[in-house]
Amino acid sequence: MGSRPESIDPRKIVGLTAVSVMEIIDGEDQAAALQVIFADSSSVVCTVWTDWTLFIDRRSDAEIPDYFWPPEKHFRQLLISTPPGGAKISSATPMIDEVGETVGVDLKIGHQMVAARSLGGEIVITTS
Numbered sequence: 001m002g003s004r005p006e007s008i009d010p011r012k013i014v015g016l017t018a019v020s021v022m023e024i025i026d027g028e029d030q031a032a033a034l035q036v037i038f039a040d041s042s043s044v045v046c047t048v049w050t051d052w053t054l055f056i057d058r059r060s061d062a063e064i065p066d067y068f069w070p071p072e073k074h075f076r077q078l079l080i081s082t083p084p085g086g087a088k089i090s091s092a093t094p095m096i097d098e099v100g101e102t103v104g105v106d107l108k109i110g111h112q113m114v115a116a117r118s119l120g121g122e123i124v125i126t127t128s
Contacts (some may be wrong), residue, residue: 008058010092010105013044017086018109020078023125024064027073034116034125035076036107037062039086046105046116048123053101054116080112080127087112 017039024033024045033047043062049055057065068074087110095104095117104117117124 005055005057007053007056007102008044010044010046010056010094010102010107012058012092013038013089013107014092016089018082018089019086020062021080021082021109021114022076023079024068025075025077026068027070031123031125032068032074033065033123034079034114035062035064036089036109036114046123048118048121051101052103052118052121054095054103054105054118054123056102056105079125080109080114082110 018036019039020037022035023031024035026032033045035043035045037043041062043059045057045065047055064074089107089109091108093106094102097103107114113128115126
């Protein structure tokens with residue numbers, strides 16, 4: 001991963017309909033990112049960047065981003081199921097560190113909570 005592009009404010013995805021909530025897994029079977037795919041086939045990807053911040057990438061597609069290298073070593077697995085037609089994102093709360101950087105996000109998708117955190121340079125994804 002090179003220099004980090006601009007991360008979005010996660011509150012901008014509130015109100016969108018998630019049709020799929022996935023983990024992107026790397027070649028060592030470790031979580032590399034959280035990907036939420038929307039009804040219009042766009043997505044948001046949350047991953048830890050090289051500066052240990054949580055990078056939130058709003059994408060026009062639902063592909064695995066090309067900054068995950070090599071691409072053949074990354075795959076997706078279902079993290080939470082959504083009902084037919086998807087589930088609304090009703091809240092997205094960023095977690096900000098003492099210097100003002102985003103280090104986590106809590107998403108409420110339908111009736112489920114999904115959290116992504118940067119912890120020691122790795123992504124930690126939890127559901128409840």
